[in-house]
Amino acid sequence: MPESLTRAVRWDTVVGALLIVLLLFSFTFVAGFGNALNLSFLIGNTLPIALIALPMTLLVVAGEIDLSVASTAGLSGAVMGRLWNEGMAIETIIPVCLLLGVVCGLVNGLLVTRLGLPSLAVTIGTLAAYRGIAQIVLGSDAVTDFPAQYLQFAAGRLGDSFLPQAFLPFLVLLVIAVLVLHATPFGRSLFAIGAGEEAARFAGIRVRRHKLVLFTVTGLMASLTGVFWALHYASARYDNATGLELSVVAAVLLGGIDFDGGRGTLGGAVAGVFLLGALQNVMSLLNVSAQSQIVVTGVLLVISVLGPRVARQIALARAAGSTG
Template sequence: MLSRKIPVRETILAGAIGLLLILAASRFSGFVAPANLANVFNDTAPLIILALGQMVVILTRCIDLSVAANLALTGMAVAMINVAFPDLPIPVIIALAIFLGALMGAINGILVWKLSIPPIVVTLGTMTIFRGTIFLISDGKWVNSHEMSATFTGFPRAEFLGLPILSWAAILTVVIFAVMMARTPLGRSIYAVGGNPHAAVYTGINVGKTQFFAFVISGALAGLTGYLWVARYAVAYVDIAGGFELEVVAACVIGGISIAGGIGSVGGAVLGALFLGVVKNALPVVNISPFWQLAISGSAILIAVAFNASAGRTKGRIILKSAEKST
C-alpha cells in the first residue's frame, strides 16, 4: 500500500508545481517560456544535488545539517587552490572538491557509526567547525572573480545542448541515484536500514556502515556543489550558502522523504527541490511578498509531515490487523 502512496504524493506535488507555473504565467507569460524554465531549473540545480545526498542520509534515519557548511568550505578551498594554481585542470579541481566533501562526510559518518553520537548533534557540531575552518584558512577574506581563472568560473556556465553544465550535473546526479537506489545492493541496504534496522541486522546488513556510506555520499555531493556554486557565482566567502541546509532538508520533507527513515524516492526529492525552486522564482513575479513565500514553503512542509504521520498510522493499523488475524 505504501509503495502506491508515493507516486500519488509525487503526482500531487507535480500538480502543485504546475499550478504555481500557471499562476506565474497569468501575470507574466514569459515565465513559462522554455528558456526561462531552463533558467529556473539551473537555479535549482544545486538544491537538487544536495537534496539527493540528504535523501540518502534521511532514509537511514539520520540527518546531515552540515551540508551547506561542507559546500562553503570546499568551495573556499578549491577557490584558493585555483588562485594558487590557475592552470590546474578542471577535472582535477572537481575530483579535489568531491574528495574534500566526502572526507567531511566521512567524519560525520565515523562519529555516528563508531561513537554512536546522535546525527543531529554530530552535524550541528561539524557545521560550526567547518564554518570556523573557512575563516581560519581564508583569514576572513573573500576570493573574488578577478582572482579566479576564466576556466574555473566558466565551466559550470558552459552550455551543452542548450543547458549549462550545472544543469547537466544535476540531471546526471538524478540518473545515477535513480539507478543506485533501485538496482544496487547499497540502495536496497539504505531502504532496509531505514525501514527496520533490527531486521536489517538479521539479513547481514551493517547498519552503522550503511549510515557511514550515506554520510560520505552526502558529503561528496556537497563538495561537488561547493565547486559548482563558487564557480558559478565567482565568489567565495565565510558565510556562503548560509542557512541553505534547512532548504535542503525542506526539499526532502516536501518530496515525501520520511524523517523516520525508510520511505522516499529520488523522484520525490527532485520534485521537492523543484517546488521550492519554482516558489522562489514564481511568487515574486506575481508580487507575493517574501513573508508569503516563506509561509507557502512552511505550509508545504507541515502538510508533508502530516501526510507521513498519517501513512505511518495506516501502516501500524495494517500490522495490528494482520497480527489479530494470525491469532
Template sequence: MADSSLARAIRGASLKRWDSAVGVLLVVVLLLSFGFVDGFGNGLNLSFLIGNTLPIALVALPMTLLVVSGEIDLSVASTAGLSGAVMGALWNQGMTIEVIIPICLLLGVVCGLINGLLVTRLGLPSLAVTIGTMAAYRGIAQIVLGSDAVTDFPTQYLDFAAGRIGDTFVPYALLPFLVLLAIAVVVLHATPFGRSLFAIGASEEAARFAGLRVKRQKLILFAVTGLTASLTGIFWALHYASARYDNATGLELSVIAAVLLGGIDFDGGKGTLGGAIAGVFLLGALQNVMSLQDVSAQSQIVVTGILLVLSVLGPRVARQVSLARAARAAG
C-alpha cells in the first residue's frame, strides 16, 4: 500500500512538473517567435493565431474533463461538422439564425448523449464508440448538405466570429471563451463534481464503492462535450464564413494532442485545465509559426502527430525516472 501511495504521489508530481514545463515552453516559443519570425508580432497575425486556436481551445475544455474521468471522444470534429452542415441547410431553407443556433446546439447534445449512453449503459469503450460515431456523424453531415458551401450568413454574426475589438488584436470571440474557461476551471478544480472526476479517473471501481454516480457523471460529460463541439461547429462556420460538411476535419487530433501535451494523463485521474490550455496555445503558436514559414499543411499534421506521441510518452518517461530514483533511495 505504501508503494502504491508513493507511486501515485510521484505520478502527480511528475504531471505537475510537466504542466509547468509546458507553460515555460509556451513562453519561450512566444518570445522566440516575436524575436525571430517575421510577421509573428503583427496585430493581424496575432488575431489570426487566436481565432484559429479558439476552436481547439473550446473543445479542449470538456475534453479535459472527459479525459480526467478516464474517457475520450473522437467524434468532436464530426459533431462540429454536422452542426455546421445543419446550420447551412436550415439557413438555405429560410430559417433565421436565431432559431438555427439553438437547434444546432440541441443536436450537439443529442450526439453527445448517444456516445454517452453507448459507453455508460452498454459498457462499450469510448475509444471504439466515438471512432464509430465519428464516421457516422460525418456521413450524416454529407447527406444533409452534400458538397455545397453556404456563405451568406448575417453580417453581424460573421463580424463577431472573425472581428477584432477596436484597433486591438483581440478577437471578439475570445471574450465568451474566457467566460467558459473560467466556468470550466471552477467546475473541475473547485467543486465536488470536479473532484469526483479525478476520483473516477483514478479508480472507477473505488469511486463507485464510495457512492459516486459514475455513469450519470460520465453521461453529463459526453453531453456537454457534444454541446461544446456543436458550438465550435457554429463558430467555425461563421469564423471562416463557410458551412460545409467537412468543416473541422482533423480537429479531434489537434484537440487531443493539445490536451495531452498540457499534461492531462491519458489514463485519467490527473491533470489541470491550466496545463491543457497552455498545450492548446503552444500547439496553436507552433502551427502559426509553421504557416508563416510556408510549411505545408501535410507537414504540420506530421508535427502534430509527433507532438501527440511525445505528449503521451514524456510524462510516462518522467514518471518512470522518478520511480527508479525513489526505488534507489529506498534501497
C-alpha cells in the first residue's frame, strides 16, 4: 500500500475512534443526548455541513478550495424566498435555485481555471459578492410559509426513528461521491492533480476541465444546501448559512484531507463532519455559548491543518537522522 494511502487510512481510524469515544461519552454522561429528538436534531443540523463537504472534499483533494459555499447557499435561499413571495410554484423554484448554484460555481471555476487566479482569493471575493446579492434580492425579510409537505421532508423523521427523512438522499449522494473519488479514473486524476498539477498535465489529465467541473458541482451542492436550510429551519433569509464555510472546511480538514491536495479519503471527511457536529451538539447541551463553540471550531481548524504538517516534519527528521 502506498505510504500516503497508509497515512490517510491511519488518520481515518483516529478520527473514527474519536467519534466513537465522543458518542460513548455523550450517551453515558450528557443528559438528553441519547433521546430520539436530540439525535434527529444533531443529524439534521449536521446535514448542511455534510452536503457541502462531499464536493468540497474532492475540491481540496485537487488542491483547490471554495469559501463562497455558505454565501451561495444564502443566495439560493434568498432567491427561493423571493420567488415564493412572487407566487411561483415551489416545484419550479427549486430547479431555478439549483441552476443559480451552477452559475455561481461556474463563475468561481472560470475565474480560477481561465484567468489563473488563486481559488482562495477568488472565493473570498465571491463570498462577499454572493451574500451582497442575496441581501439585495430579499432584503431583511424572512419567508416562512413554504408548503407543509416540503417542510416535513426537510425537518421530519422516518417513522418513530431518530433518522431525518433527508438523511436517505444524503446517503445516496455519499455513495455516489465515494465511488467517484475512489473508484473512477476521474477520482484518481484528482489525487494526481493535487499531488502535482504540472505532472498531471504532462500525464494527459485535463486539469482545467476537471477543476471547472468540481467548482460547478460545488456550487450546485451549495445551492441544494441553501434550499434544504430554508426548508429545514422554515425560514428563507439572506443571511442563512452565515459562517457555514468555516464548519465545512474545519470538518473536511479534520477528517484528514490534506490542505495542499493529493491526500485523504471521503470516509475520513464524513467522519470529521459528524465528529464536529456531535461535538457542537454536546457543547449546546452543556450550555456552552455560541461564541465559545466558534472558538472550538477555529481551534480544530488550526489543529487539522497544523497536525499533518508537524507529523510530516517529524517523519522527515527521523528519516534524515537514520540516514545521517
